[in-house]
Amino acid sequence: MRGALGWIIRYGLAVAIIVAALFPLAWLAVAGFKAKTEVAATPFQFFPEVWRWDNYAQLLADEAFVRALGVTFAGAALFAVLSLVVNALGAYAFARLEFAFKRTIWAIVITTMFIPGIAIMLTSFIVVTELGMLDSMAVLVVPGAASAVQVFFLRQFFLAVPTALEEAAQLDGAGPWRIFRHIFIPLSKGAFVVVGATSFLLFWNSYVWPVLTVTDPELFPIQQYLATFRSERTSEQGLLMAGSTLAALPVIILFLIFQRHIIRGVRLSGLK
């Protein structure tokens, strides 16, 4: 009896957590099937009166929306690659190589982790303006590519690689570059997936920085598109819901594809 009750409580709680996590998104997708003004119509109805594809179809036919998705996707992919290259190389140097002022440089890099975006928002903007980067993909991709958090994570990962492997390679006369390429890269695919996916996500969801640096509508990222749509077209909530669904979908799919790596990665980034 006690066992049965315990089972019910446990599975009840488990289902409750699953519902809490997914329900808002499920409703978002359902609301996207409603007529433009039906979303917040009174009295409330959970399901649309008529399931219609209009909103989704209209958005996918809207050049600005599709461009925003495309630009964000391309930017996120570029950002993932760039940040992976930059941070993995740096992390490897900290994990395996000896060089002057290593501790000091490490301390500086780690400190940048605690600098909040809003304090340097304006002055970073001045920098990218001076560099003539405004209104380009570069201004979205380059400034945030170096990340102390990722360097930290990758360094932890590299430190865990047994030294025996590279010692053998060193005896064969291999330098750091060859060791990195032939030993560390093949061993680190899982960690790289985590870092790449995290960067992709970070870019996909960024809002404040693009708002500041991009004025050309051809480069509007998807979050800005949604936020502006929301404030300008208050009467078209069905469309907004559909747009939000379409904007959330790519990262959810990405997560589902790489979920094993990412879940393991999150666990590694904790206290391990």
Next chain:
Amino acid sequence: MAVTSLRAARVERRAGVRARPRRESRAAFTMLAPLLVLLAVFVIWPLIHAVYISFFTWSFYDPAVFVGLENYINVVTDEEFVNSVVRGLLFSAMVVPVQVTIAFVFANLVKTVSRRMAAVMKVTIYVPAVISEVIAAIVFALIYTHRGGLLNWFLDFFGIEAIPWLGDTATALPAVAIPAIWIGMGVASLIMLAGLLDIPEAYYECASLDGAGPWTKMFRITLPLMKNVILFLLVTGFAASLQFLILPWLMTQGGPVNSTNLPNLFILQHFNTDLYVGYSIAAALLLFGVLGAVSAVIFRLVRSEKAMDA
């Protein structure tokens, strides 16, 4: 003496294996170059510049005027700023304990439910973490709609009158806290789970042999051994929750009567409307200087227990 010779021997061996240490140093700096250049240009220099600007009052058009600590004094003596910080702490107090509790329940559930259920749970709990604050704000604002909203419709079944969640000073802050919890619970839960799985099963088996019940195990084994993980989650959760900006910005613009005007939003609104810059930057630096220092110290304390350098 013995120590010295040992070290000498090791140095010799290393030098032997790694044929050319200078080559290594050069390679190291080449590898570090992109990282350090990017950090220097886009993070460190802007920080230095921001600190510099914070001592000036500057309209961008007239030359900046040096005012020493005046901006900082204005910030500290501004009741609205102090209120926003207190509000931020209150917000953290709403978000973080709930998040950590959910994570703890989650982790313990995953350990006890079937393997398949555990796998589903691990994936679903993390899905909200990939959703942007913009989309979360859009969804939750709509859920909170006063008339014709999902939440009030649901509460109507229990005979509860429609509540203006985002329109009332009493409910607005908790209403903004919910999506913050929702977004953050996935990461916290998975970290908690990792910590829990690290506890050797043998401990529990021994306790069972001694006749310990589930509560005893919880208080004698799980919680003490999870102390560090929970502390880590509290600190990182605190730092993250104090920095929410987009949620209140899009959901309530900080209202009603500033009841959701969190520190970052306060700073941004000052930046947007002040005719002179200096105040907003001083406020940002002040707030996060303290926050960063506190986090760094606790971070170090937690970390130092596990030898960080290999």
Next chain:
Amino acid sequence: MRTQLIRLIAAVAGTAVLAVGCGSGGTGQGAAGGKAEITLWQQKFTDQEDAWYKKAVAAFNKSQDKVVLKHVIVPADVWDQKMKAAQAAGKAPDIYTVNYSKVPGFARTGQIQALDPLIPAGKWAGLQESVVGSVEHKGKKYGYPMLVEPSAVLYYRKDLFAKAGLDPNKPPATWQELIDYGKKLTTKDVAGVVTAANQIDMAWSTWGLQWNAAGHLPISDDWSTPQAADAKYRQLLQVYQTLYQQGIMPKQPLAPYADANPLGQGKTAMMVCGSWAASVLLQDYPKMVADIGAAALPSFDGDTTKPTATLGGWTLVVDAKSKNARASADFVSWLLAGDPTLLVEFFKNTKFSKYSPRAAVADAIKDDPAAAENPWARTIEEQVVKYAKPEPAYDWAISLAFGKAIEKALQGKDIDQALQAADAEIKDVIAKNNLAGQGS
């Protein structure tokens, strides 16, 4: 080692180049033929207005070959931070749209240029004095007024009035009536009245009512002393408190104040909104038009000649750091002080929901037969515009302090305390920004 280094640099540079390349489509550097490029930032308005600007810019570029004007539409929700950042980096646009109320502050802090030296004196003739006054600072003109629109008009649903047993041709004449009517009109699905409900919207949309209630604004004319604690303001805050606390206005805003959609969608029986609402209603909800009436807001003491609204409006200004100030001013002059036909088209496209402060344009509109399309224009002009005041020129922080007081009242806080707090805050703003004596 060397090859590795080169490879690395190539990889990083390659990514960067790729990145830059992807975005270079929009930078538009180096306009053709070595012509100077000047930039116009236009805040996003309605689609009709945006289209008009686009057309005008194209025409301007065709009309001369000295400069190329680049037109950028900036969403309203991100305008402030984009502009601030651009100014800080010295990259503010040469020309931008701005609300009258901000012009004197920008002039005082040296952000924009005086236009009188750049636009010939003759071009300034035939403009309404009071409107010109709102773009002046220390005797110089900093913007060329383009339009005026009263900030607060009462729109109401005649059919719902009739249904509730009210006379559809008699809009509420006193605030008590507005409250009573609102009560009768409120149903589960339809709000009694919709108006500004957060401090930012209330800060500016109630300027007219602030005049109406107390005969002055919450700061003295010379900006030296706060006047928010005046007991006459109690009635204004009381009205908002009653409307909100009794559930006549929605407990959670349906849309921002400037947004006319709630009335069009049938979610409210009355709506306070600016004259611009007319263009949205005519454009997007043509079937509703016959059922909608317009009137001035009630006056607190019943005197209908007292202001109930301020005349806001948009103008173009030239950035103080513009390297092509002359050319920029030429554009402003060409657009706003030149051929009236272009502007007439603007007022036509916006369904005559705005008014021209320039005689030549106003006269041309008056004769336009299409003006009859806007059934509310006359009422608004005769009952609202005629008695309206220009927008105040003081710092936004002062307006916001008063908006905050109204919002506190709305939320059920003590009215006297709210006014006292606003008074103290305004005093603080005066001291911190050295405002005393800056007003006129």
